[in-house]
Amino acid sequence: MAARQAHNRGVMPTVALFVPCYVDQLYPQVAVATLRLLERHGCRVVFPPEQTCCGQPMANAGQAADAAPLARAFLDTFAGYDHVVAPSGSCVAMVRHQYPGLAPDHPALQQVRASTYELCEYLHDVLGVRRVEGRFAAKVGLHRSCHGQRELRLASGSERQVPPFDKVKTLLSTLEGITLVEPSRTDECCGFGGTFAATEEAVSCLMGKDRLDDHARAGAEVITGVDMSCLMHLDGLARRERRPVRILHVAEVLLGEAA
Amino acid sequence: MSAPSDAAVAAGAGAPPPVHHPGGRQAGPYPGHPAAAARFTADVARAHWHDESLWFVRVKRDRAAAQLPAWERLRELAEQIKAHALANLAGYLEEFERNATARGATVHWARDAADHNRIVHELLSARGVTRVVKSKSMLTEECGLNPYLEARGVEVVDTDLGERIVQFRGEPPSHIVLPAIHIKKEEIGALFHEKLGTAAGASDPKYLTEAARGHLREKFLAAQAGITGVNFAVADTGAVVVCTNEGNADMGTALPPLHIACMGLEKLVPRAEDLGVFLRLLARSATGQPVTTYSTHFLGPKPGGELHLVLVDNGRSALLARDPFRRALSCIRCGACMNTCPVFRRSGGYSYGTTVPGPIGSVLGPAQGPGAHATLPFASTLCGSCADVCPVRIDLHHQLLAWRRELVAGGHAPAGKTLALRVTAWIFASPWRFAAAGRLARAALRLLPRGLVARLSGAWGRQRELPAPPAESFRDLYRRTHGRP
Numbered sequence: 001m002a003a004r005q006a007h008n009r010g011v012m013p014t015v016a017l018f019v020p021c022y023v024d025q026l027y028p029q030v031a032v033a034t035l036r037l038l039e040r041h042g043c044r045v046v047f048p049p050e051q052t053c054c055g056q057p058m059a060n061a062g063q064a065a066d067a068a069p070l071a072r073a074f075l076d077t078f079a080g081y082d083h084v085v086a087p088s089g090s091c092v093a094m095v096r097h098q099y100p101g102l103a104p105d106h107p108a109l110q111q112v113r114a115s116t117y118e119l120c121e122y123l124h125d126v127l128g129v130r131r132v133e134g135r136f137a138a139k140v141g142l143h144r145s146c147h148g149q150r151e152l153r154l155a156s157g158s159e160r161q162v163p164p165f166d167k168v169k170t171l172l173s174t175l176e177g178i179t180l181v182e183p184s185r186t187d188e189c190c191g192f193g194g195t196f197a198a199t200e201e202a203v204s205c206l207m208g209k210d211r212l213d214d215h216a217r218a219g220a221e222v223i224t225g226v227d228m229s230c231l232m233h234l235d236g237l238a239r240r241e242r243r244p245v246r247i248l249h250v251a252e253v254l255l256g257e258a259a
Numbered sequence: 260m261s262a263p264s265d266a267a268v269a270a271g272a273g274a275p276p277p278v279h280h281p282g283g284r285q286a287g288p289y290p291g292h293p294a295a296a297a298r299f300t301a302d303v304a305r306a307h308w309h310d311e312s313l314w315f316v317r318v319k320r321d322r323a324a325a326q327l328p329a330w331e332r333l334r335e336l337a338e339q340i341k342a343h344a345l346a347n348l349a350g351y352l353e354e355f356e357r358n359a360t361a362r363g364a365t366v367h368w369a370r371d372a373a374d375h376n377r378i379v380h381e382l383l384s385a386r387g388v389t390r391v392v393k394s395k396s397m398l399t400e401e402c403g404l405n406p407y408l409e410a411r412g413v414e415v416v417d418t419d420l421g422e423r424i425v426q427f428r429g430e431p432p433s434h435i436v437l438p439a440i441h442i443k444k445e446e447i448g449a450l451f452h453e454k455l456g457t458a459a460g461a462s463d464p465k466y467l468t469e470a471a472r473g474h475l476r477e478k479f480l481a482a483q484a485g486i487t488g489v490n491f492a493v494a495d496t497g498a499v500v501v502c503t504n505e506g507n508a509d510m511g512t513a514l515p516p517l518h519i520a521c522m523g524l525e526k527l528v529p530r531a532e533d534l535g536v537f538l539r540l541l542a543r544s545a546t547g548q549p550v551t552t553y554s555t556h557f558l559g560p561k562p563g564g565e566l567h568l569v570l571v572d573n574g575r576s577a578l579l580a581r582d583p584f585r586r587a588l589s590c591i592r593c594g595a596c597m598n599t600c601p602v603f604r605r606s607g608g609y610s611y612g613t614t615v616p617g618p619i620g621s622v623l624g625p626a627q628g629p630g631a632h633a634t635l636p637f638a639s640t641l642c643g644s645c646a647d648v649c650p651v652r653i654d655l656h657h658q659l660l661a662w663r664r665e666l667v668a669g670g671h672a673p674a675g676k677t678l679a680l681r682v683t684a685w686i687f688a689s690p691w692r693f694a695a696a697g698r699l700a701r702a703a704l705r706l707l708p709r710g711l712v713a714r715l716s717g718a719w720g721r722q723r724e725l726p727a728p729p730a731e732s733f734r735d736l737y738r739r740t741h742g743r744p
């Protein structure tokens with residue numbers, strides 16, 4: 001297990017990079033940006049090659065029996081690392097909130113749950129980053145993906161009456177040249193929803209277009225967010241209608257334009 | 260125990276023949292949420308109008324909630340009081356019955372919808388009542404009381420303005436607090452022109468409301484009995500509390516000698532002081548008002564009158580025994596989960612095919628029987644906004660997920676989708692299979708003509724492009740640049 005942990009106190013932790021299955025296959029640049037961002041902040045990053053998928057598509061479709069083996073494999077793969085970091089809010093929410101029901105007896109369950117983080121959450125809460133070096137000169141709208149928002153509490157949210165905070169926005173706002181623009185509905189769902197995107201195509205696409213319109217009215221040239229799945233849906237809609245907006249994962253934006 | 264049947268409501272005698280109104284309930288058998296929602300969203304302008312109307316209420320709710328510094332604390336208290344009341348329900352029901360009876364009310368127990376309807380009808384017919392006014396009650400909707408009474412020669416007039424509008428159209432409410440939210444004021448103008456003789460083309464809300472008031476005034480004066488729902492039943496005083504904005508429950512019960520209040524078993528709160536929590540939360544959550552205009556405590560019958568309380572189970576005690584769904588019985592029917600739901604706002608209340616629609620309806624619907632309303636728990640992105648607005652903190656999106664598991668385990672999910680995800684899980688179970696399948700899929704995406712890919716990608720590709728596939732996956736790139744770790 002030595003390779004899975006920093007050898008002595010005071011040195012930066014070893015981070016196991018978890019790359020969600022569809023990011024691995026369709027958006028390798030997002031995984032690269034995540035890797036480089038973590039390294040830039042001093043982490044030693046490894047990519048355990050046994051990883052595949054956290055099981056979320058099956059679990060959220062109600063197929064617990066199909067998700068459970070993937071949950072166990074995930075726990076095997078990521079057991080013992082100082083930290084596990086993923087460029088995804090919903091996959092991390094899956095590990096944190098659904099694994100206890102899917103792999104209750106796995107010996108690494110609690111350890112892995114406690115050490116798995118969404119990328120911005122990790123930078124903000126664990127590494128204590130409050131200023132990201134880099135330049136991103138554009139008008140950027142932040143799409144607050146629901147699972148990051150309401151399962152991981154990356155931000156206070158529009159519904160709850162608690163002191164306001166927003167970890168992702170805090171990080172983005174320190175980039176040089178960036179102008180953050182706010183849509184009128186700050187944290188409405190984009191309509192992706194996993195299999196919902198296909199089974200409820202009509203509502204899903206209308207929700208997505210409404211988000212694109214809201215960001216467009218706010219003047220966003222770039223829409224970013226913590227979950228590439230939501231962004232894939234928004235990007236698919238935007239490209240079909242040839243909308244003049246770029247969709248980028250937050251890791252790509254935080255890395256800065258020069259990346 | 261017979262489940263409340265919406266079909267029975269639809270087919271109820273006395274209901275006018277189905278007329279299709281834009282955005283209204285569709286005639287014919289319920290096609291499941293995806294198809295019903297697709298029909299509603301096909302009129303994009305209307306779906307947007309519906310969305311904006313409800314979002315306006317959501318924003319009002321946010322502002323009202325923000326004005327109470329203790330908002331989140333109140334929600335926690337409400338959750339705890341309801342959990343306690345439900346865990347000790349039998350005791351509180353008995354205490355309530357004792358206290359209500361001591362104040363001169365008569366308590367009736369109904370096992371199911373049929374029981375409830377029979378009890379109400381017997382009370383009416385024993386007193387020769389043929390004209391009834393009713394204020395808003397989702398329970399009587401659930402039980403199909405109106406068609407039951409109408410078939411037996413009793414005229415039932417819904418006196419809540421929104422409910423009267425949908426009653427004129429032969430529709431059930433599309434929302435539990437805003438029953439006619441799906442109808443535009445111009446359409447109400449046309450309806451009132453036909454039913455009440457208002458001026459053709461008139462759509463001024465004030466004018467139309469005035470006309471409805473005049474019409475309802477006659478009904479109030481002629482009524483021989485008033486039926487109301489119940490928002491809260493207080494165990495330690497025996498009171499039932501009814502909250503309205505129009506005062507129609509008060510009008511409907513002040514004049515006639517007979518008041519029948521119908522309630523589900525779950526309406527119990529232990530103490531009168533608990534209302535200090537619930538009344539603060541209810542109106543703010545429902546419409547963004549600090550309090551409903553009228554919150555009336557009925558403590559026994561008025562002098563010379565009769566007060567009958569019908570307590571209905573209709574599946575509630577079965578739900579109480581069922582973890583995790585028992586928490587759904589805490590619902591105070593504020594409608595906030597509907598107003599915030601991005602799906603509900605765009606698919607309309609009728610797309611759920613249940614008496615109570617939206618997130619809470621999607622939890623309650625499937626409890627009515629195996630496979631009943633099987634599409635509803637999937638009619639959600641699990642965004643979780645509902646759980647964060649719910650004044651009694653029901654974990655609605657987690658309950659929807661729990662229903663998905665039950666429906667899949669019971670074989671009530673579409674077989675094709677289940678199989679596809681099973682195969683995917685099998686591919687994911689091996690890093691080698693995953694890498695190989697990924698390579699194949701990316702190559703196919705790159706090599707096949709764009710039109711064919713769009714068609715093969717089915718529901719995804721009709722309105723969305725697929726991602727442009729990269730030549731190399733991250734794992735391949737990592738191995739190439741980092742070697743095997």
Ligand code: SF4
Nearest residue numbers: 590591593594596649
């Ligand atoms: S579930 Fe909660 S938010 Fe929805 S109607 Fe009931 S009390 Fe209101």
